[in-house]
Amino acid sequence: MADLWQDAMDHAVAIARRAGEVVREALQDDRKVMTKSSSVDLVTQTDQKVEQLIIQSVKYKFPTHSFIGEESVAAGEPCVLTDRPTWIIDPIDGTTNFVHAFPFVAISIGFSVNKQIEFGVIYSCLEDKMYTARRGKGAFCNGEPLQVSDREDIKQSIIATEFGSSRDPEAVEKIFSSLRNVLCIPVHGVRGAGTAAINMCHVASGCVEAYYEIGIHVWDVAAGSLVVSEAGGVLMDVEGGAVDLMSRRIVAANSRTIAERIVKQIDSFSPLRDDAPPPQTL
Numbered sequence: 286m287a288d289l290w291q292d293a294m295d296h297a298v299a300i301a302r303r304a305g306e307v308v309r310e311a312l313q314d315d316r317k318v319m320t321k322s323s324s325v326d327l328v329t330q331t332d333q334k335v336e337q338l339i340i341q342s343v344k345y346k347f348p349t350h351s352f353i354g355e356e357s358v359a360a361g362e363p364c365v366l367t368d369r370p371t372w373i374i375d376p377i378d379g380t381t382n383f384v385h386a387f388p389f390v391a392i393s394i395g396f397s398v399n400k401q402i403e404f405g406v407i408y409s410c411l412e413d414k415m416y417t418a419r420r421g422k423g424a425f426c427n428g429e430p431l432q433v434s435d436r437e438d439i440k441q442s443i444i445a446t447e448f449g450s451s452r453d454p455e456a457v458e459k460i461f462s463s464l465r466n467v468l469c470i471p472v473h474g475v476r477g478a479g480t481a482a483i484n485m486c487h488v489a490s491g492c493v494e495a496y497y498e499i500g501i502h503v504w505d506v507a508a509g510s511l512v513v514s515e516a517g518g519v520l521m522d523v524e525g526g527a528v529d530l531m532s533r534r535i536v537a538a539n540s541r542t543i544a545e546r547i548v549k550q551i552d553s554f555s556p557l558r559d560d561a562p563p564p565q566t567l
């Protein structure tokens with residue numbers, strides 16, 4: 286039977302590649318940096334331009350589809366996942382890397398129907414690696430199948446995480462407490478690419494055993510969640526339940542054993558959900 290969403294997925298790959306060209310070109314120019322929720326939550330005109338490029342091209346081809354885009358939400362659009370076909374877009378995952386020309390920058394596009402991710406496309410545009418996953422059909426990097434690592438001993442593993450963009454002292458305290466707990470298991474090492482999407486591709490590729498973070502958003506992990514699960518990995522909430530992409534918390538690992546071991550080390554907290562109603566103004 287023909288794949289209902291193949292056309293949409295082909296379009297996502299093509300537009301992610303085009304967006305990657307825009308990002309690479311912009312790296313040659315001066316990058317004007319603006320801030321969002323805090324002085325370290327960065328955005329550039331390229332983030333906004335790439336998001337508009339993706340949304341406009343998808344709207345033209347699939348006029349009935351919905352969107353959740355990082356920069357549209359920052360501009361006041363709602364962040365609510367419905368049953369409708371929805372494109373969940375992070376135009377530049379790794380904006381801080383982009384600003385500093387640190388060489389991991391991704392375009393991340395997840396596509397959900399009935400609140401289930403049907404495909405994920407992540408283009409690591411400075412490495413020219415196109416990661417794709419279609420539900421039930423596997424995960425790939427530049428067309429080569431991906432498989433998570435088979436290491437079961439966490440003491441033999443590398444774990445990825447990030448510090449995120451919150452500098453709230455209580456959150457920072459908990460982030461460091463979790464990091465200390467994980468590091469001192471002990472594990473072979475802790476890494477972070479500076480983009481949630483690429484960290485998840487690293488889990489899918491088998492070069493790190495797990496990635497966890499509290500504070501990410503749905504657009505950071507929508508595509509990556511499918512890339513990991515289609516490569517044989519597992520997703521979990523940081524307290525061990527089912528993952529909820531709107532909760533801003535995630536553990537993505539090569540196996541349930543490693544995921545559960547990470548969960549034990551995490552000093553958890555709950556940031557404001559992505560789909561929380563906006564605060565009432567009097």
Ligand SMILES: O=P([O-])([O-])O[C@@H]1[C@H](O)[C@H](O)[C@@H](O)[C@H](O)[C@H]1O
Nearest residue numbers: 378379380447449479480481501
């Ligand atoms: O802002 P952005 O560069 O799209 O996305 C961020 C990156 O994925 C970063 O690695 C992660 O630590 C943050 O939590 C994300 O918000």
Ligand SMILES: [Mg+2]
Nearest residue numbers: 375378379505
């Ligand atoms: Mg992001």
Ligand SMILES: [Mg+2]
Nearest residue numbers: 355375377378
């Ligand atoms: Mg972004």
